[in-house]
Amino acid sequence: MRLLPDRPSIEYLRKEAKDLLAVLRESKPDASLAEAQRALAAEYGVRDWPALKAEVERRVADTPTAPAGLAEALAEAFDLGTLTGPAKPVSFTAMGRCWDFTTDRGRWLAVTVYDWITNEQAELGARLRAAAVAAGVSAPAGAISPHGRLIEKVRGENWRVHEWLEVGPAPVLPVSTAMARRAGALFGTLHALAIPSDEPIHGYLAYRRSEADWQHLLGRARAAGKPWAEQLDARLPAFRELQAIELDAPDELMLCNRNLNPENVRQGRDGELTVMEWDFAGSLTPELELGSVLTHWLMRPDVNQRGLLAFRDGYGEVREWPKLELDSFAVAITGWLNWTYNAICEAINPEDADHAVFAEREAVGVLDRPMTRSGLEQLLVV
Secondary structure (H helix, E strand, O other): OOOOOOOOHHHHHHHHHHHHHHHHHHOOOOOOHHHHHHHHHHHHHOOOHHHHHHHHHHHOOOOOOOOOOHHHHHHHHOOOEEEEOOEEEEEEOOOOEEEEEEOEEEEEEEEOOOOOOOHHHHHHHHHHHHHHHHHEEEEOOOOOOOOOOOOOEEEEEEEEOOOOOOOOOOOOOOOHHHHHHHHHHHHHHHHOOOOOOOOOOOHHOOOOOOHHHHHHHHHHHOOOOOOOHHHHHHHHHHHHHHHHOOOOOOOOEEEOOOOOOOOEEOOOOHHEEEOOOOOEEEEEOOHHHHHHHHHHHHHOOOOOHHHHHHHHHHHHHHOOOOOOHHHHHHHHHHHHHHHHHHHHHHHOOOOOOOHHHHHHHHHHHHHHHHOOOOHHHHHHOO
């Protein structure tokens, strides 16, 4: 699900809808602006354009305020100088809210991260980022604390701070053929680095829940009176089909970004893509990362065949496109199933009001447009 910023602009969304219309007309020349507006609203997790406008108005009227002293504590923890103004909210993500603040040493983006993203994990991402930047990839620099850490615990949460970059929006789905080609070239560049990794594939991407776990989750959704509980029941056979596609453990792994989804990329000048997220970096193969990447970039809302061809062409400009099989999607499947399971858990028993809104929309989104075996098979037909 695409996330609205905390301070959205309806004029900005109108521009996004017009950009999306140009993409839709690549495959459907008679597509209308109303169709593009509906498609954009769906990407933001609401039913239609009027609902999206209403959500913008609600957010403008209820802009979050930073907890007292948070920005000062972050500036102190990372030795960023003296705060020159109040922190401003940027957006709420699955990991928490991001804040924009300025000190006498510059402007910064502060991001909460999951507990498992330790300093050692962040350093792994920093290693990949440094090699990528040397190869021409655009990415913000991370702030390092006086203790030499990229992650610091502030007020009980793990925080990461980056320099602020003036960049454009994340790509809207479906992506244009030009955007898909640039994304393909970006992944080709990252895979060409071929940094060996002897760490195992992260458990989140390898561990799958049992049938009993899913049945228990269904029971919890019913007991909570969730309106989508029966939809979850109807989706379980398709989930079992996905479970049958298993991971064949590879012999050689390399360091990959592992979370380079459209939401974690920003468009810069002349279409340059800036990669905002590196902290999920870890072991995969090019085939397994591409299997995951294709589901995020070219399978929503439907399989984007034109985009897929352009993505392959862009990748091929840098390195040879590897042979993909159905089991190349094994990591993508595991990650998606675990994301779905966790989103539903959070929707049933949310941590707070912000998480409740996010998880409810995410649960509805994954059930409305689930990953399917047939969809994955379409990604192999090019």
